[in-house]
Amino acid sequence: MALRLKLRSISVSQIQRSLSTSSSILNPDSKTPLTSKEKSRAAISLLRSEKNPERILEICRAASLTPESHMDRVAYSSAISKLKDLNYFSGIRGLIEESITRPDIKSERSASHFIILYGKAGLLGDAVKTFEKMHGIGLERTVKTLNSLILSCIVAKDYKEMKRVYLEFPNIYGIVPDLETYNRVIKGLCESGDSKASFSILNEMEKKNVKPNAVTFRPMIAGFYEEQDFEGVGKVLEKMEEHNITLGVSTYNIRIQSLCKLKRSKEAKALFEGMVSRGMKPNVITYGNLILGFCKEDNLEEAKSLFERMVKNGVDPDSQCYFTLIYFLCQGKDFEAALKIFKDCIAKNWVPNFSTMKSLVEGLARISMVDEAKEVIGELKEKFPTNSDRWTEIEDGLAK
Numbered sequence: 001m002a003l004r005l006k007l008r009s010i011s012v013s014q015i016q017r018s019l020s021t022s023s024s025i026l027n028p029d030s031k032t033p034l035t036s037k038e039k040s041r042a043a044i045s046l047l048r049s050e051k052n053p054e055r056i057l058e059i060c061r062a063a064s065l066t067p068e069s070h071m072d073r074v075a076y077s078s079a080i081s082k083l084k085d086l087n088y089f090s091g092i093r094g095l096i097e098e099s100i101t102r103p104d105i106k107s108e109r110s111a112s113h114f115i116i117l118y119g120k121a122g123l124l125g126d127a128v129k130t131f132e133k134m135h136g137i138g139l140e141r142t143v144k145t146l147n148s149l150i151l152s153c154i155v156a157k158d159y160k161e162m163k164r165v166y167l168e169f170p171n172i173y174g175i176v177p178d179l180e181t182y183n184r185v186i187k188g189l190c191e192s193g194d195s196k197a198s199f200s201i202l203n204e205m206e207k208k209n210v211k212p213n214a215v216t217f218r219p220m221i222a223g224f225y226e227e228q229d230f231e232g233v234g235k236v237l238e239k240m241e242e243h244n245i246t247l248g249v250s251t252y253n254i255r256i257q258s259l260c261k262l263k264r265s266k267e268a269k270a271l272f273e274g275m276v277s278r279g280m281k282p283n284v285i286t287y288g289n290l291i292l293g294f295c296k297e298d299n300l301e302e303a304k305s306l307f308e309r310m311v312k313n314g315v316d317p318d319s320q321c322y323f324t325l326i327y328f329l330c331q332g333k334d335f336e337a338a339l340k341i342f343k344d345c346i347a348k349n350w351v352p353n354f355s356t357m358k359s360l361v362e363g364l365a366r367i368s369m370v371d372e373a374k375e376v377i378g379e380l381k382e383k384f385p386t387n388s389d390r391w392t393e394i395e396d397g398l399a400k
Helices: 012-025 036-049 053-063 070-085 089-100 108-120 124-132 143-155 159-173 179-191 195-207 214-226 230-242 249-261 265-277 284-296 300-312 319-331 335-347 354-366 370-383 385-396
Strands: none
Touching (some): 053 070, 070 089, 089 108, 089 124, 108 124, 108 143, 143 179, 159 179, 179 195, 179 214, 195 230, 265 284, 284 300, 284 319, 300 319, 319 335, 354 370, 354 385
């Protein structure tokens, strides 16, 4: 379907009257008007469970979403994802088209966001047409909107189109690429498995006197590791040194994560130790990558040791760290250790998913820790009363 971008003669007052009529969708039990933030929160909450595509569109319209607000961007993203899953692409086109031409939010920033949303929806052709026809809705094509189109290509995983946009559009539309342009193209090349081509982008940057930064090199490092081209990794590190870019914690985290993905967690641990010896302080991401890596390689003792070291060194584990360790400890039948980690986890109001907790409870019962299992069930019932019946059924099935 061809994208029709028409400048609509809709006044702000008309929009407000329309929205006031439908605002009851967001708060049907109250006659008190909602603030913008309250509308956004209500929309996000309703979108989580909504499966009717027309209802999804009604919620978005009632909330009067704007890409200028972070919460509204979350709501837009959620709505687009759901409509995509429902194959309701005409609805996606309609929502974005009417949003992009709304007089109250029409801006370069909004257009950039909608171009990316088209990519997220897998409607890259519409993203390109939106960029090409921006003058028709009274907006200038800029390097910011070009960068958004490149990102849209990456999100849609259409790397061939990304290359075309990068090579042709700056000349066609008289746009000068900036650092973000080059960084995004490098990201796309590396994600597509063509990391070596990223060196040609670096050369182009040097010709145009655009200085790379740490963000430039991170996808290159991840890409070469993914391709198991360790010589390529070395060349990237040399390039970073040439440009006086420090190998900070973020760069080490990418290297450690990449090695762990390749099931080379021992090498990642050696890199970690080298990082520490240089006076760098690992963060929760560093430890989390290593813990997950060792768990996937069934080295639970090393994972537990790293977790203890993290806590001892004053680095607070995040929820994912707890969930990962509890899940894999249950898989490894180390239910006592999993219970200990769970107690720390629930003290912070974090609880793993139902299947992980079911595995823990039933595992404790199997090793004659029925009282402890029932205690866990009691805590879960208190936290999640809607699941009480399911937990009561499991509790009744535990060994006496």
